[in-house]
Amino acid sequence: MTRAERSDAARNRAAVLAAADELFATVPEPARLSMDDVAAAAGVGKGTLFRAFGNRAGLLQALWQRRYEPLRYAIESGPPPLGPETDPRQRIAAILDAILVVKLDNRHLTLAVEERSGGTSLYEQPQYQLVHQLLCDLVRATGGGGDSELLAHLLLAAVRADLLNHLASRRGISRRRLRADLASAVDLVLGSAEASPPSD
Amino acid sequence: MTRAERSDAARNRAAVLAAADELFATVPEPARLSMDDVAAAAGVGKGTLFRAFGNRAGLLQALWQRRYEPLRYAIESGPPPLGPETDPRQRIAAILDAILVVKLDNRHLTLAVEERSGGTSLYEQPQYQLVHQLLCDLVRATGGGGDSELLAHLLLAAVRADLLNHLASRRGISRRRLRADLASAVDLVLGSAEASPPSD
DNA sequence: TTGCGATCCGGACTGACAGCCCGGTTGGCA
DNA sequence: TGCCAACCGGGCTGTCAGTCCGGATCGCAA
Numbered sequence: 241m242t243r244a245e246r247s248d249a250a251r252n253r254a255a256v257l258a259a260a261d262e263l264f265a266t267v268p269e270p271a272r273l274s275m276d277d278v279a280a281a282a283g284v285g286k287g288t289l290f291r292a293f294g295n296r297a298g299l300l301q302a303l304w305q306r307r308y309e310p311l312r313y314a315i316e317s318g319p320p321p322l323g324p325e326t327d328p329r330q331r332i333a334a335i336l337d338a339i340l341v342v343k344l345d346n347r348h349l350t351l352a353v354e355e356r357s358g359g360t361s362l363y364e365q366p367q368y369q370l371v372h373q374l375l376c377d378l379v380r381a382t383g384g385g386g387d388s389e390l391l392a393h394l395l396l397a398a399v400r401a402d403l404l405n406h407l408a409s410r411r412g413i414s415r416r417r418l419r420a421d422l423a424s425a426v427d428l429v430l431g432s433a434e435a436s437p438p439s440d
Numbered sequence: 441m442t443r444a445e446r447s448d449a450a451r452n453r454a455a456v457l458a459a460a461d462e463l464f465a466t467v468p469e470p471a472r473l474s475m476d477d478v479a480a481a482a483g484v485g486k487g488t489l490f491r492a493f494g495n496r497a498g499l500l501q502a503l504w505q506r507r508y509e510p511l512r513y514a515i516e517s518g519p520p521p522l523g524p525e526t527d528p529r530q531r532i533a534a535i536l537d538a539i540l541v542v543k544l545d546n547r548h549l550t551l552a553v554e555e556r557s558g559g560t561s562l563y564e565q566p567q568y569q570l571v572h573q574l575l576c577d578l579v580r581a582t583g584g585g586g587d588s589e590l591l592a593h594l595l596l597a598a599v600r601a602d603l604l605n606h607l608a609s610r611r612g613i614s615r616r617r618l619r620a621d622l623a624s625a626v627d628l629v630l631g632s633a634e635a636s637p638p639s640d
Numbered sequence: 641t642t643g644c645g646a647t648c649c650g651g652a653c654t655g656a657c658a659g660c661c662c663g664g665t666t667g668g669c670a
Numbered sequence: 671t672g673c674c675a676a677c678c679g680g681g682c683t684g685t686c687a688g689t690c691c692g693g694a695t696c697g698c699a700a
Contacts, residue, residue, distance in 0.1 A: 246667060246676060269559055274657055285679030290659060356555060356602065358658095359469055363606040386628050387621040390598070390607075394625060397597030398590070402556065406563040407590075421587040425594060428586050428629055446647060446696060474686055485650030490688060558687095642700090649694070657685090665678070670671100 253292045256282040260303055261349075270352035275299075297357060301367075304353045307346050308367070311338050315374070328381040332395065333426050335375070339399045340422055344408060344415055350401035362400075363393075372396060384431040391429060398422055453492045456482040460503055461549075470552035475499075497560065500553045501567075507546050508567070511538050515574070528581040532595065533626050535575070539599045540622055544608060544615055550601035562600075563593075572596060584631040591629060598622055 245253070259282035267273050275296060279286040293299040311322075320326040321334035343350045354362050362368055375392035384391075397403070399422070407413045445453070459482035467473050475496060479486045493499040511522075520526040521534035543550045554562050562568055575592035584591075597603070599622070607613045 248667065249677060252678085271556075271559065275659085276657075279679090286659085286681095287661080287679050288677080291677075296658070356471075359471065361602045361606055363602065363610070384628070386624045390621045390625055391628070393603060393607075394594060394598055394629075397600070397603070398594055400597070402561045402563065403593060403597070406561055407593075410563070421590045424586045425590055425629075428584070428591070428631065429594075429625075431628065448695070449648060452649085475688085476686075479650090486688085487650050487690080488648075491648070496687070644698095645696105646698105647694105647696075650691105652690090654687105654689075656687095658683105660683075661681090662679100665676105666674105667676080668674100670673090 249292070252282070252284050252288050256284055256289055256292060256299070257302065257306070258282070260299060261306075264303065264349045264352060265346075267348065270348040271355060273352070295358075297360065300349070300353045303349055304346075304367070307342060307349065311342055314338070328378040329430050332375060332378050332382070332430065333423055335371075336395060336399060336422060336426055337419055339371075340404070340419060341415075343399055343401055343404055344418070347401070347405055347408065351405055354401040368396070379430070382430055395426065395429060398425060449492065452482070452484050452488050456484060456489055456492060456499070457502065457506070458482070460499060461506075464503065464549045464552060465546075467548065470548040471555060473552070495558075497557060500549070503549055504546075504553045504567070507542060507549065511542055514538070528578040529630055532575060532578050532582070532630065533623055535571075536595060536599060536622060536626055537619055539571075540604070540619060541615075543599055543601055543604055544618070547601070547605055547608065551605055554601040568596070579630070582630055595626065595629060598625060 256278065260278045263273055263278060263281055264270055275289060276286060278299070279289045282289070289299070293302060314322040315335055315338075317323060321330055322338060324331075326334065356362065363372075372389075372392050375395055376388045379388040379391050379395075404418070407418060408415070456478065460478045463473055463478060463481055464470055475489060476486060478499070479489045482489070489499070493502060514522040515535055515538075517523060521530055522538060524531075526534065556562065563572075572589075572592050575595055576588045579588040579591050579595075604618070607618060608615070
């Protein structure tokens with residue numbers, strides 16, 4: 241019997257999302273961004289924030305979901321190369337490339353989302369498990385050797401937020417280079433065919 | 441002009457290391473192990489603990505170093521298959537397998553060590569950078585395609601503490617299976633030759 | 641053995657932060 | 671317009687890393 245959200249609640253929820261989005265895009269160190277900061281920036285009390293999102297992880301999930309949603313949709317039911325009607329090997333490459341791009345575009349946010357917090361590791365997040373499951377199936381469909389579960393984890397390890405952040409921010413490696421290197425690494429892991437450079 | 445450590449300081453340092461070792465081996469959730477806990481278990485004041493190790497990361501580093509030291513030595517100047525006189529491809533496999541084993545044997549400790557804390561990511565730790573550099577060189581020596589830097593990161597991602605913990609503790613995958621899967625994954629990444637099962 | 645200063649000890653203290661609580665307010669249906 | 675459930679806000683609590691400083695201790699020198 242979940243009643244509809246009251247209008248003020250909806251307004252505040254939106255305000256928090258907007259403010260948090262802005263903040264995470266701005267601040268240099270997402271881990272140092274406190275819930276008080278977010279509440280203050282949204283012009284809302286802390287109680288309101290926690291009522292709306294449960295806890296820090298809940299807020300981060302909500303933020304991330306908004307960013308990730310289009311990609312998720314494209315993967316689940318869009319046209320090639322992301323959609324289901326693609327050759328598994330190319331689909332894997334396309335998916336990882338797309339994830340790479342989204343994460344680079346939302347570096348701080350993803351960093352915060354993947355931060356281990358409260359005993360919940362990245363690998364327990366439903367988001368992760370969904371993609372992992374899909375990659376498992378796809379890897380198996382390519383018929384290469386090796387355990388598909390571990391391989392899927394390895395592929396996803398290539399786009400972990402902290403690694404990307406290190407390579408991009410710390411080491412200053414360009415997005416173009418990252419995408420190319422990722423593509424060739426994926427080809428290697430999947431038992432190299434020819435490498436196809438990204439188009440977008 | 442670093443003066444020698446006073447005897448009581450050395451004694452306390454040892455007591456802290458022993459107690460912390462014991463605790464990290466015992467507790468279920470290393471992140472919940474506070475410095476107060478460690479100090480109390482060691483029968484020492486918190487000030488003493490921080491004087492000796494600087495901060496939490498310092499203590500964890502010291503603990504990890506003791507565990508990792510033998511392996512580091514074996515890699516740097518031991519006999520094959522870990523030592524320098526080994527064929528690069530086999531050496532990579534041997535090193536990763538050894539790291540896997542050490543980390544599994546010290547699961548909670550490694551989990552705590554690799555925990556991102558205070559803006560210092562895994563990739564900035566000198567420990568990591570050392571192994572990464574070595575793997576880079578070895579990967580390059582195998583002459584396969586792909587960017588050696590990224591490949592070395594990927595290889596090390598296969599033995600990240602949180603992944604291992606998830607596979608071993610959460611999913612209940614056996615050590616034997618993990619070692620075998622890791623070995624075949626490494627072979628894949630390095631442009632598969634034949635897989636050789638671990639001996640130890 | 642005794643004196644003495646540098647070093648070290650310890651636990652109270654601070655600051656930061658996630659999450660809870662509850663008296664007061666407000667939205668929206670009757 | 672009245673009523674009450676839902677919601678607001680910010681003060682409060684508990685936890686934890688790291689600091690501080692008065693007092694204890696070590697170990698050298700005489």
